[in-house]
Amino acid sequence: AVVKSPSRLHYHFMPPIGWMNDPNGLVYFNHEYHLFYQYDPYGVEWGPMHWGHAKSKDAVHWEYLPVALVPSEDYEFSEIERGHGCFSGSAVVRDKQLILMYTGNVDGRHPKQTQNIAISSDGLHFEKCHENPVIASFPEEGTEDFRDPKVWEENGQYYAVIGTKKEGLGKAALYRSQNLVNWNYLGICAQSNGEQGDMWECPDLFKVDDQDILLVSPMYGLKNSSPLAISGIFDSETGKFVQDAYDFIDYGHDFYAPQTLIDDQNRRIMIGWMNIWFAEMPEKKDGWVGAMTVSRKLSYQNNQLYQYPVKEIEELRYDGVSTSEIMISNQNDFSTQLHEAADIEIEIDLEKSKAEVFSIYLKASETVDEYIELLVDLTKGKLTCIREKSGAGEKTGSTAPFNHELAKLKLRILVDTNSIELFINDGQQVMTNRVYPLGEDNLFKIISEQALYLSQLNYWKMKTIWKG
Ligand code: FRU
Known part of the structure; x- marks a missing residue:
């Protein structure tokens, strides 16, 4: 049931009930936009993470779908009430199948975070892969904090960029695969310059208007861990992203963990969580919490990343x-x-x-x-x-x-x-x-x-x- 409450927003995405954080698995599949999200349907505090799911024909009107991922396997479930679950990740389309790649987290286990995949043919029911975890441990240049894979396809190969940290520096680890199951570690493609945070959550790496952009949500970075857009040059052969300049993606207080997709019109669209960790969230009293930004189309002009509400909003x-x-x-x-x-x-x-x-x-x-x-x-x-x-x-x-x-x-x-x-x-x-x-x-x-x-x-x- 969807709760009725005066705090409900009119044209922003919210969970039907319970807790929501990051947008996950943004993808354009079978002529529809899919939005998954970090979700605890059982309470208004962060808890065992499920993947909530919704879809849209226009990136504006969203239809709630059944929960896509429930923590069930030993790499994502434990008896600890808070501290396990299907953490953030992304989606890719392969041969008419929709594939989710996400982090399994179990606090207290070593390593606590592994990367996993789940596969769907109808875009509604997801089956976790028997070969999970597909990346069972973190690389030597990283640590146990190793999460939020963003996967994409390029020249017939799959790439995933995954957030991690070491010695006080946030890092983005890069992997390559032919089949989404066996992954080769290519190295750390980029890392914090010292003021860009000590853990990089939710990285995303893409091209917009011929410019390579790396998005990261840095913990303990500048200004409330405000997410950064880093422009630079990415070479998928060497696996290196050389930083050029960076800026806050959003100068407001309530913006975190943005992710992007590319649609059939070749638009790069971004959605962010319209909250930050540890903020007061007054809608909790109404039984739900968390909202997403509107869908924002990205462009690169005047050496800067621009974002603007998709034109469909005007309808x-x-x-x-x-x-x-x-x-x-x-x-x-x-x-x-x-x-x-x-x-x-x-x-x-x-x-x-x-x-x-x-x-x-x-x-x-x-x-x-x-x-x-x-x-x-x-x-x-x-x-x-x-x-x-x-x-x-x-x-x-x-x-x-x-x-x-x-x-x-x-x-x-x-x-x-x-x-x-x-x-x-x-x-x-x-x-x-x-x-x-x-x-x-x-x-x-x-x-x-x-x-x-x-x-x-x-x-x-x-x-x-x-x-x-
Ligand atoms: C970002 C984040 C991710 C993690 C998820 C857990 O807000 O901390 O790094 O996967 O939330 O819900």
């Missing part, structure tokens, strides 16, 4: 309001009421504007002292999300840089019951935060002392993706 828009040439000043605030789920586009003409700073308020209330503020500094190119008065939940703020030397500043803001995803300048920087307002007014305001020219302001209500 959810209704009752739109579209205005142009608005001047905001101390004489003239903008204020309106939004639907709980909304999509906003703001385009600011920086050449005409006199303002040095301005603020956007979201989910503001008239009755309680509550709001989320996006404070934009146009002289420094800095945007700060202030959550101190955001209701329940975490209050930590977050800041993103942006290019303020352009003629325009473009903001796209996806607002849902308790999430705000902000895309700056077509997704050059992104900021994701969870917010739990108690009031219901949902006021949206733009306030500026000095003249601020909006060349365009559009906003819509968003339909729900859930039936019933």
Whole structure:
């Protein structure tokens, strides 16, 4: 049963009930997107990990499917209540079969983490392979923390990149196989430069717009273990990824363990967990916890990784309001009421504007002292999300840089019951935060002392993706 609760989101993926963390096994199979996820259906705390499962025709509307993996085998099950399970992993399509590769974890056993596969012909029922574990131990350059295989096919061979650590440095181990069962270790393809974390969780390695990108979710890295996009040059023959530059994937507080897939339109689409470990998660009181970001299409432009909501999201828009040439000043605030789920586009003409700073308020209330503020500094190119008065939940703020030397500043803001995803300048920087307002007014305001020219302001209500 799906729990009914006021904290449910309108157009973001959530578990039907219970606990959810990382997205797993993202794959396009038989004309449908599949999303698996780290799942404990029996409680609202992290526990024995199952793989929840859902699919979608458009990467927006998700249909719940039966649990795909339950911890059952000795490489993934023990009597310890917390500390075993089918940990994160990925999926690949081979001869019309859908194959999952995941980490079996048993705390207290040595080695505690092994890599395993499960096979399905219908994309619904999965059978664990008799040869499991297919990678029974960690390489010498790594340690027992050895998990989250991301598998892909290239020139008729399979590759898997797996996160590990040694001597305080996160590492990505690379393997190659002809058949997904026998794997050859090719070496550590990349490792932390010292500030990129002491354990690399959930690596993903792919090409987008001809650029090789390695995504990692580093433990104890910079800024709350915020996931990194590392650009570089990958050579599948030598198995080396040479780092060039890196940046946070998302400047917000609530974003972890992103994974990507490639679809039939050759789009590289990423979904992340819209939470982080050890955050307060107020929806627990309603019997469920955890949400995913919307599907974001990746591109590589201006030597940076861009992400933008897939265009299918726009199908959810209704009752739109579209205005142009608005001047905001101390004489003239903008204020309106939004639907709980909304999509906003703001385009600011920086050449005409006199303002040095301005603020956007979201989910503001008239009755309680509550709001989320996006404070934009146009002289420094800095945007700060202030959550101190955001209701329940975490209050930590977050800041993103942006290019303020352009003629325009473009903001796209996806607002849902308790999430705000902000895309700056077509997704050059992104900021994701969870917010739990108690009031219901949902006021949206733009306030500026000095003249601020909006060349365009559009906003819509968003339909729900859930039936019933
Ligand atoms: C990342 C992670 C993975 C692990 C999974 C366990 O959030 O810690 O490294 O496989 O969660 O649920």
